[in-house]
Amino acid sequence: MNQANDNDALRASLQAVPRALRTLHKALIDVETVYFGAVGSPLEHLQLITNHPHFAWLQAMSALMAALDEALDEPDTLTREAVAGWRAAIEELVGPGTAAASAFRTKYIILLHDSPDVAIAHGALRQLLGHLPKQM
Structure with missing residues (x-):
């Protein structure tokens, strides 16, 4: 795959994530x-x-969503490393990555267990993240 096609595929995969984040x-x-x-x-x-x-x-989560929206608005080429970095940043919030914000993760886990809507939105986000490259 050439670099332009790879960039388009990475951008398309990452562009699905903000909507799932907003739903969650x-x-x-x-x-x-x-x-x-x-x-x-x-x-x-x-x-x-x-x-x-x-x-x-x-x-x-609000700050992460805003930063991701800004990054996607930039016409720059997206690298696999950059997309993997976004995946890691999101996973640090919602799991399974090591919690970057323990106050967030603690409250998040409680609501994940309390609310079917949160659980469904979490599952949809996890499914999208599974299609993004991981950090090495």
């Missing part, structure tokens, strides 16, 4: 919102998600 992120927010209680208007909900300590643990 939304499922996590939905469960945490139920645990938190009444939140009021959508604007108040957004302010809680971005500013309240109850939701602070989700910022690790």
Whole structure:
């Protein structure tokens, strides 16, 4: 496979990941919102998600999603190493990689067991990650 085709295939594989991350992120927010209680208007909900300590643990995933979106917006060639790096970074959050953010992983594991929606979104993300190259 030539470099352009390899880059296109890597980019296509990686581009499927942000949607799965957003689905998982939304499922996590939905469960945490139920645990938190009444939140009021959508604007108040957004302010809680971005500013309240109850939701602070989700910022690790939010930051990773934003960085991945920025990387995919760049026209640069994607290398296997770069894509493997994204896979590793995501796996450090959701597993099975070594937890980079233990506060995130602790809460995540609880919600993974508590919520079928989180479990389904996790499975879909894991399936996509399985198609990405691993770091050596």
